[in-house]
Amino acid sequence: MVSTNYAPEHTGIGPYSTQIAEHLAATGADTHVLAGMPHYPAWRVAEGYRGRWRIRERRGGVTVHRRRHTVPPRQTALRRALFEASLLAHGAVAPPRIRPDVVLTQMPSLAGGVLGGRLARQSGVPHVVVVQDLMGAAAEQSGIQGGGRAAALAGAVEARVLRGAAVVGVVHESFVDRVTAMGVPRARVHVVPNWTHVEGPSGDRERTRARLGWSEKDTVLLHAGNMGLKQGLEVLVEAARLADQEAAPVRIVLMGDGNQRAHLQRLAEGVASLSFLPPADAQEFPDVLAAADVLAVTQKASVLDMSLPSKLTSYFMTGRPVIASVAAEGGTAQEVLRSGAGSVIAPEDPKALLAEVRALADDPEQASRLGRKSESGWKTPALASGLGTQSITMHRSSTCR
Structure with missing residues (x-):
């Protein structure tokens, strides 16, 4: 798996990447993750990871390969580009030394998508992408300084990554039209909603x-x-x-x-x-x-x-x-x-x-x-049965069909 965000991050995309990887490891798969340093949502590198270039650690039965990158405390298009470039450069020069059977990338980030596609091509294996956020649209819609100029470039890189993927999962059906407009055949696009990664309240x-x-x-x-x-x-x-x-x-x-x-x-x-x-x-x-x-x-x-x-x-x-x-x-x-x-x-x-x-x-x-x-409205269906990976069963909202 390639995912910039991973545990111990406990909000945003990190929990989903972590639970997928740990589930696959629990089924017996030798599961590796190429990740960044924990930094979200504070946009500060977490204690214990600061000043370190590369880390290999075991978490929940998963081998996590971390690579240092820039962490911009304030978001502009230029700073986001530097963040992506540092992820891409360090991940490319120091990839995990393994030969995978499949590469599963969580996007964003763009750098993760490029790295995931590169690792899959080098190993001659399928590249599966799960789109949590659409990066080109994010640059266009989020109000980030300089985002309008960056949207076209981000969208072009994103489209290239998705067109090269064997399967594309999107977390909501509202993403489907944008993804197919990038040239991804509709048959390759599957709606795979997220689940809840928290338990219900238990306190007084x-x-x-x-x-x-x-x-x-x-x-x-x-x-x-x-x-x-x-x-x-x-x-x-x-x-x-x-x-x-x-x-x-x-x-x-x-x-x-x-x-x-x-x-x-x-x-x-x-x-x-x-x-x-x-x-x-x-x-x-x-x-x-x-x-x-x-x-x-x-x-x-x-x-x-x-x-x-x-x-x-x-x-x-x-x-x-x-x-x-x-x-x-x-x-x-x-x-x-x-x-x-x-x-x-x-x-x-x-x-x-x-x-x-x-x-x-x-x-x-x-x-x-x-x-x-x-x-x-909470059930326990198979999350990723249409992705060509092992079935991943977790809680999700029955409203997220």
Whole structure:
């Protein structure tokens, strides 16, 4: 497997790459992963990995080959290009010395796709790509500085990687048209949704709220996960500012890390209804989600078909309603509406967001109905039966067909 993101990263793509690799190892496959240094979502290399060029380690029965690369604390098109170039250069000059039977690449990143294709060609074996985010569309839609100029180049490299793959998996059907437009035959494209990589909550909800300092009188709206550009989290800051002005019993909480956290903290100075939490560990995470009253997923209005937030698979395990401040025509809106577990409102509209939170607070029966829908739709199907790899069985939402 080639995946820039891997454990101990516990948000984003890392958990999916890790669980696939560990599942394959558990079936008896000699499984190797070419990965970067752990850095997400903080965009800082994790303690214990800093200053090291190459590491070979065993995790969960998997041999992980790590290569050093740049980690830009702030995202621009140029810095992202340097990040990709460093991944590609180090992975190319120092590949794992193994001869695989199949190469499975998780994209992003672009460098991972190029490296995966190169390793597969050198060994004369199939290259299977699972598309978690569409990189060309991401450069175009996410608002990254210089992204418009980079989109065409990123899209061209991405298209070349996908056309060369034996099989392409996409995590949502909204990606299919873009992938086939790149010249990938439709017969090679399979929808392989992600699963939930967290367990349901197990702690005492009132105790968790008390520990976090959340009053029972307040309606807590929680956003958990990466604080990046595409999330457009400014809408939550402005909704909290409105809550201050209206003296609304609403607390908005941003939990996690990312390259926009410092910017959001500066923007939120003096806003009493907004607070920040550091990322929760894997055991605590479900309990914090369940302690909130409402869970938020936000995206910029320009984000349509380039990604599907991995947080949804965690949110849908909590029994809490979800508010999606996203474009109505995008895949994220489709998933929330399909689940029946939440509502979709216009993106980048803090007034509408606060109004929806207050409406749920005023109608606890509706909030409970939505929460029950989110809990009820979890099964254990084969994730990758159409990929030409071994069947991978894990939990996923029945809404993600």
